[in-house]
Amino acid sequence: MIEVDIKGRAGQFAVHAQFTAPQGVTSLFGPSGAGKSTVTRMIAGLLKPEEGRIAVNGEVLFDSARGIDVSVQNRRIGHVFQDSRLFPHLSVKSNLTFARWAGRRSADRSLTEVVELLGIGHLLNRKPGKLSGGERQRVAIGRALLSSPRLLIMDEPLASLDQARKADILPYLDRLRSETGLPILYVSHAMEEVARLSQTLVILSGGKTVASGPVSEVLASLDPGTDLGGEETAALLEGVVAHRDEQWDLVDVALDEGAVIQVPGLPASLGDRIRLRIPARDVSISLTRPSGISVRNILKAKVEALRPLDGPYVEVVCKIGTQTLRSRITRASSADLGLAPGQCVFLLIKSVTIDQGRVGPAFREI
């Protein structure tokens, strides 16, 4: 559990961050200059807040009212940066073990466990210069884990990697989350990563927390365009793999309300809980159930709200049972259909838009 309620400054820039996050990955998301690094520096003890409180798993790291300000070393926070910051003259193995003796603590996890978790056994004798960007990041994560952190801060850890390297490393981050139980604060610009990995989402804008809570709830409640700094809005749906059609390579994902979404080419097994990210622009609306069209995913839903966007668009927020989907259509279409809150509609999602890049394992509550 991470508890943060701090006010402070970096130069003239004022920060007021306020959020509570349970186990798992908490993403700090916001446009460039929103204050993400400033907040993480305050949590790590590199920059002192003017007032407030920071606690991790009940251990108070900073409390201005009680005069508590734990030193950087004693905060036990592992940091993974965009550039791996490995020692170039040391082997991978020495980079990994250096953290342990530098911290002078017996590690919570053995070198063998960490090497296995991150799949870096074959790299131990190499120098960082002989690794790919993704491999370097996995070693940097291993080094942070071996310092026995109580919290891992990952500051844009995938930002310098190309799409293929990102895809390689994401499964390791899934394992890190599910197998270590370590709270992780994940800073990212990339909504796809955030939606896939996190349990809790904190949106920062102008140094302030504008939204925080379970990731699907925050995504569902966001004001498009403003909170996300122009990032395309999307909804997260969670469901269970209920059927595999080997002939057409399609997987049925059952949502809890009996609705089913078909996903092509998904390497998931029956019973897996997965998360689908569906951008608002990929969802269109019909007043009646259409037939004779190629779109396979047609879901019955109820309009909850209409939110005007900049320009000719409107976002239609819809409910499928308890889950939320968002559709971005033109205001002209909305007027033609006479859309209004409470109305029953059919949402059309093109199967091909739900690709593997948008699918992540659903977070299991611990």
Ligand SMILES: Nc1ncnc2c1ncn2[C@@H]1O[C@H](COP(=O)(O)OP(=O)(O)OP(=O)(O)O)[C@@H](O)[C@H]1O
């Ligand atoms: N030491 C400092 N002195 C003065 N201003 C600072 C300092 N550090 C950060 N700032 C300012 O604070 C604001 C927030 O910066 P910060 O690096 O926290 O944003 P960010 O959300 O992490 O951005 P990015 O995604 O681009 O890394 C910026 O306007 C920045 O110029």
